[in-house]
Structure formats: C-alpha cells, structure tokens
Amino acid sequence: MIFGVEDADPDRRDKLIELLDIDLQWRMHKVSDGQRRRVQICLGLLYPYKVLLLDEVTVDLDVVTRMDLLEFFREECEQREATIVYATHIFDGLEAWATHLAYIQDGELRRAEKISDVNELKSSTNLLSVVEDWLRAETKGVKKKPVQKNFASSPFFSSRHMAYYR
Structure with missing residues (x-):
C-alpha cells in the first residue's frame, strides 16, 4: 500500500x-x-484512465502549476492515447493544449470543431479573445424563448460552457 x-x-x-x-x-x-x-x-x-472528464479542475491553482498540469495531460493523451474533456472559463495556454473545442449554450451544442479549423484564431492573438468575441456577439443577439421546463434541470441550461479536449 x-x-x-x-x-x-x-x-x-x-x-x-x-x-x-x-x-x-x-x-x-x-x-x-x-x-x-x-x-x-x-x-x-x-x-491511469482512457477518458477523463474535468470541470474547472484548475480554478484554485497558480499559473505555473496549471501549465505543468496541462503539460501532464498532453503527455497522457499522446503517450497513452487518453481522451480528456476539460470544461473551463480560464483560456490561458489552451491554444497549445487543446486539439478540439465544443461550445454549449443554453443546452445546445453551438460549435464543435478542431482548434486548427477555428478561422477566427488565424487572425486573433489568442483563444481568449476569440471566445470573448463569441460571447459578446451572443449577448447582443436575439434572446431565445425559454426552454420547456423538462429541460430546465439540464446542467447546461441557461449558461455558456466551453469544453476543450484532446
């Protein structure tokens, strides 16, 4: 033991x-x-794991430890072919870590694509500014009708979620 x-x-x-x-x-x-x-x-x-689901796991970590942990996750994915889904609101350093992203808004999958296919990243300085533009455009957009009550208990209802994965 x-x-x-x-x-x-x-x-x-x-x-x-x-x-x-x-x-x-x-x-x-x-x-x-x-x-x-x-x-x-x-x-x-x-x-060791094959699939790992993480939700805001690095929220209390300092920057250096967070970046070291993301590097550990990269190694896990590359060496052991693990899959990690990482939901977060902290975008620093994710451009180099994530291979895909998923954007969920009001319980609906709005975007799911490879990071390399996100056209906005080609003309932007970082992922944070791209996501900020998406969220600002969304808040200025037309408000949707409320979803029926049976979906209101969804953990994705009435909020925005970004998930990154390798």
Whole structure:
C-alpha cells in the first residue's frame, strides 16, 4: 500500500506529487484551497484512465502549476492515447493544449470543431479573445424563448460552457 492507496504506480505517484508541488506533511484541515485542490487532483490522477472528464479542475491553482498540469495531460493523451474533456472559463495556454473545442449554450451544442479549423484564431492573438468575441456577439443577439421546463434541470441550461479536449 502506498500512502493509503493500494495498487498505485509509485513512479506515477511521485511524478504527480512533484508536478503538483505537494508536501507530504500537509494536514488537510490546515491547508489553503489551492493546496487542497492539488491533493484532490493527485488522488484523482493516481490511476491511469482512457477518458477523463474535468470541470474547472484548475480554478484554485497558480499559473505555473496549471501549465505543468496541462503539460501532464498532453503527455497522457499522446503517450497513452487518453481522451480528456476539460470544461473551463480560464483560456490561458489552451491554444497549445487543446486539439478540439465544443461550445454549449443554453443546452445546445453551438460549435464543435478542431482548434486548427477555428478561422477566427488565424487572425486573433489568442483563444481568449476569440471566445470573448463569441460571447459578446451572443449577448447582443436575439434572446431565445425559454426552454420547456423538462429541460430546465439540464446542467447546461441557461449558461455558456466551453469544453476543450484532446
């Protein structure tokens, strides 16, 4: 048993501990939200996966740790052929990480395409400015009729979601 986790690969564990800058002396009731998030991510990634769904997983991480984690995800996708779907509102650095994007608005898939096929990226400085343009255009557009109540419980109803995946 490795730190209370059976059958975990010690090399993978050590890599995640170093990558996420985790101190094994931390006590969870005394650490910050960011430190707690690092431990949660480490525990969630201890075992290899084929498909990983992440929702705002990097929200409490500092920039360096976030970029290192995205690089780890890239390696996972390339070396193990894993698929990662990463929903986020933080766009920094995603141009180099994501291979595809999906844009969901009011429960409907509005766009789904390869990052390399997003024409607006060819004339823009970064993904953030492209998505900002989409969202600003959307808020100026005609408001749709409310969706029937049976769809109102959808987690995608009445909000905008961007998902990126490899």
